[in-house]
Amino acid sequence: MVEPPPPSNPLKKDDFGDWEPELHKLLIARGYEQPEMYCLADRVKGKYRQPYREEKDPEDQSTVNTIRVMVDGEPVAIGAYLPRLKAVVATPEDRIRYYVPKELREDAIKLSKKLRDAKSNA
Numbered sequence: 706m707v708e709p710p711p712p713s714n715p716l717k718k719d720d721f722g723d724w725e726p727e728l729h730k731l732l733i734a735r736g737y738e739q740p741e742m743y744c745l746a747d748r749v750k751g752k753y754r755q756p757y758r759e760e761k762d763p764e765d766q767s768t769v770n771t772i773r774v775m776v777d778g779e780p781v782a783i784g785a786y787l788p789r790l791k792a793v794v795a796t797p798e799d800r801i802r803y804y805v806p807k808e809l810r811e812d813a814i815k816l817s818k819k820l821r822d823a824k825s826n827a
Contacts, residue, residue, distance in 0.1 A: 707803045707813040710821035721801075721823055722824075728803065735809055745804040 713722040725746075732740035773780040783790050805813045 707810060707817055709801055709803060709804060710817050710824060713824070719734055722820070724817070724820055727820065728805070728813060731809065731816060732805065735805070735812075743806055747802045747804065749800045749802065751799045 707739055709721045709724045712720050716745075728744060730741035740784055756768045772783045774783050774786055775781075803813065
């Protein structure tokens with residue numbers, strides 16, 4: 706698995722600039738004549754990694770939508786009992802990961818780092 710460099714334009718989450726063409730050039734240079742057959746882009750939607758959220762109103766909390774623990778014989782929402790376990794409010798972003806042949810993984814990671822560093826220096 707190889708993570709691409711950050712998008713060229715933060716508003717265009719799928720625009721990685723030269724990343725895919727450069728990755729395909731690397732595959733071709735190593736003898737993979739059809740790079741798109743050996744380079745899988747896996748787009749993982751953020752909706753599959755949603756954080757736990759409990760209902761804000763205690764009256765709306767139930768066993769279905771709130772994790773509770775027993776404290777002194779009373780069920781208490783876990784976020785109220787252990788504040789550091791309160792729900793995460795930021796929704797996760799969609800992610801894209803690239804899968805390449807194992808023998809090219811290190812070179813692909815170096816390419817990603819090189820492009821990431823070039824963007825940060827620009």
